[in-house]
Amino acid sequence: MNKAYYAKKGLFVGITSIICSFYFFAPTFFTFKSSLIKQSGAIEFVKIFYSSVESSRGSKSIKSELKFTLNSTRNMYVLMKNIGQSRYNERFEKLKKQLEKPGRVSVWIKKNQQTEYKPTVFQITKGNNTVLYDFDEAKSQSRLGFLISFGFGIFGVGLFIKHKYSTQIKKLFKV
Secondary structure, three states: OOHHHHHHHHHHHHHHHHHHHHHHHHHHHOOOHHHEEEEEEEEEEEEEEEEEEEOOOOOEEEEEEEEEEEOOOOOOEEEEEEOOOOOOOHHHHHHHHHHHOOOEEEEEEEHHHOOOOOOOOOEEEEOOOEEEEOHHHHHHHHHHHHHHHHHHHHHHHHHHHHHHOHHHHHHHHOO
């Protein structure tokens, strides 16, 4: 077993995981309410789509997407969730019924995404500020992904450091 080879691979995987955690998950995870803007209007279109997705290893699951538009913007708002083998997303179905009821809806997005066609949705309220989709619910999906990816990255970099500097580490902790 060539430890140097695996240490270098660990470093590569670790750095890649850390970069991915900051690129894919951090922008949502580290968003604050003060950086959001509210867009309001009546629901123009709302629908749930279910599609089969396959991982690179061949395992299949179902992805659900709740898509809706407001009459006051040109944005398409999308909420997405992998629901495993289930063919029904109870949370999105309930949210769709609430959105279909007449009344004004407010959607909170990042200020710098207001010109994007599909901005990230952080909160949805209806009427007299009844919260349908909460800020914490939006961030919770990124929290787990960020922590796993970042932790895996630290492990990979740590593996390299342990191999490369094991004698110095032993001397440092020798009493």
